Amino acid sequence: MRKLLLLSTSVLQNGKYLEYASDVIKSFFTENGVSKIVFIPYAAHDHDAYERKVKDAFSEFGLELNSIHKSGNQLSTIKEAQGFFVGGGNTFLLLKTLYDLNLLEAIRDRVVQDGVPYMGASAGTNLATVNICTTNDMPIVHPTSLDALGFLPFNINPHYLDPDPNSKHMGETRETRISEYHGIPNVCSPPVLGLREGSWLQVKDDQILLKGCIPNQCARLFIRGQIPKEHEVNSDLSFLLKM
Amino acid sequence: MRKLLLLSTSVLQNGKYLEYASDVIKSFFTENGVSKIVFIPYAAHDHDAYERKVKDAFSEFGLELNSIHKSGNQLSTIKEAQGFFVGGGNTFLLLKTLYDLNLLEAIRDRVVQDGVPYMGASAGTNLATVNICTTNDMPIVHPTSLDALGFLPFNINPHYLDPDPNSKHMGETRETRISEYHGIPNVCSPPVLGLREGSWLQVKDDQILLKGCIPNQCARLFIRGQIPKEHEVNSDLSFLLKM
Structure with a gap:
């Protein structure tokens, strides 16, 4: 089982925090009967x-939310959770803290075994992948x-950014960095979905739908040894679960 | 002892590999009596x-260079080296390989104890720092x-990039990322020198000089708890050794 909502970013330019995805977030939790996150x-x-x-x-979305850092017993809080939201920031810090607190396994069990809805944004989206x-x-x-949590057997690159043809900067582009990942010898690095800002994945069990609010700017899929491919809004990416 | 030449980047736009720094590289090795790297x-x-x-x-610079990966005994090659060049690419891959091959200590000894000149570019520059x-x-x-090798007790961010005021991208800017590093509670994270492309450090024992070929684009220094500060060509940054 898995019910996931994975956003590339928390904010679109000039917007308020999570505003661009408010309807989607409300539906995701309320349709799954969750009012407390x-x-x-x-x-x-x-x-x-x-x-x-x-x-x-979240209170503007009509949803109650409490942070786990205030819980006296974090493991119980996870075991009783109706839904999760993992916010963005520094992905290394997020993962290290969850390892240090020994909470990864409990979150994984709740989402995979008990079907508890999981929403991630940016670093929280990375965390949901392999x-x-x-x-x-x-x-x-x-x-x-x-x-990481491994709800999906592939990688996501949030905030995916196309190379700027006018840039004089010689640092590696995002595409080059992903090709370095896929270039590791003798390792079958999984596909990487470059999720542009304003795009997200809706996952329900074995179905993955690509969604987004910016036309022609949805996602670019990188598969080791293949030419990268654009995918548009409403693409069914469920095939990534079988690769 | 330390003789270091640390470049932000290997290539400037429209240039050939290391071309923009060719005179500096030639001087660095020949003045130290090194012809074989x-x-x-x-x-x-x-x-x-x-x-x-x-x-x-390097052959265009009149210098002989051989890669360590072809050596039958890498440890001996390091112990006999007159000079080192560590090239750019993926910094994690560079560091992991050197840990796996158990070569870091030997390189450190040669540079610190024996005064063997070390040149780094991009990832090779990161490697020279703490x-x-x-x-x-x-x-x-x-x-x-x-x-890493710890020749310098602070950090460098190579390819340092200023925020683009016209960007609609909401991913963290380089400055934000560095402030996350300096925001770790209860850890005294060292200063970070944001070294823009076309800039480099020349280090001789206790003297650090900032150099660069692009005017007003040299480096930005981030010290935990302080306002970031610009440093221009020929700045003496030796004070960073005493912080």
């Missing part, structure tokens, strides 16, 4: 401030492993 | 192709540790 704030340093921001947004090897973040801390 | 290719997957490219450039926490690369592999 457990928030995982560990991608940021200031958990209190992060909770306030996210609580405000590993965090395609994060854009700096390794400001060193997690035990790069393996 | 050991190349560390491990930031890339294809070591043979990488060696060919770098060998060609750790790779401020690389721009994707964690395509997982090194044992993020600790």
Whole structure:
């Protein structure tokens, strides 16, 4: 079982936090009978401030949300959670904290075995995949492993950005970085979905739908040894579960 | 002892590999009596192709260069090296390979104890610093540790890029990423020098000089708890050794 809503970004330019996806978020939780969400704030340093921001947004959606960092017993909180939201920030910090607190397995069990809805944005979206090897973040801390929750057997690159033909900058483009991942000898690195800002995945069990609010800017799929391919809104990407 | 030449980038736009820094590279090695350089290719997957490219450039500078990956005894090659060049690519891959081959200590000894000149570009520049926490690369592999050669007690962010005021992209800017590094609670993260493309450091023992070929585009220094500060060509940054 898996019910996932995975956003590339939390904010679109000039928008308020999560505003562009408010209808989708409301539907995702209410259609699954969830009115009270457990928030995982560990991608940021200031958990209190992060909770306030996210609580405000969710309360406008008519949803109650509480951050796990205030729970006296985090493991019980996870075991009783109706739904999860894992926010963006630094992906290394998020993963390391969850390893340190020994919470990954419990979240995984709730989502995979009990069908508890999981929403991620940016770092929270990376966390839902096989590993965090395609994060854009700096390794400001060193997690035990790069393996993540593994709800999806492939990688996502959130905030995917096309090369700028006018740039004079010689740092690697996003596409080059992904090709380095796919170039590791003797390792079958999984596909990478470059999810542009304003796009998201809706996953229900074995169905993956690509959604987005910016026309012709949805996602670019990188499969080892193949030419990258564009996918548009409403594409069915369920085939990625069988690769 | 330390004799270092640390470039932000290997290539400037429309230029050939290392061309913009050719005079500096020639002086760095010849003034130190070095005519034969050991190349560390491990930031890339294809070591043979990488060696060919770098060998060609160095031969135009009148310098002989051979890649360590072809050595039958890499430890001896390091112990006998007159000079090192560590090229760019993926910093995680570079560091992991050097940990796996158990070569870091030997390189460190040669440079620190024996005064062997070390040149780095991009990932090779990250490697010369305290750790790779401020690389721009994707964690395509997982090194044992993020600790690097530690010739300098601070961090460098190569290919440093200013925020684009016209960008609609909501991914973190480089400055935001560095502030996440400096925001880790209860950890005194070291200064980060944002080294723009076309800039480099020349280090001789306790003197660090900032150099660059693009006016007003040299480097931006981030110190935890302070306002970031611009530094121009010929700035003396030796104070960073005492922080």
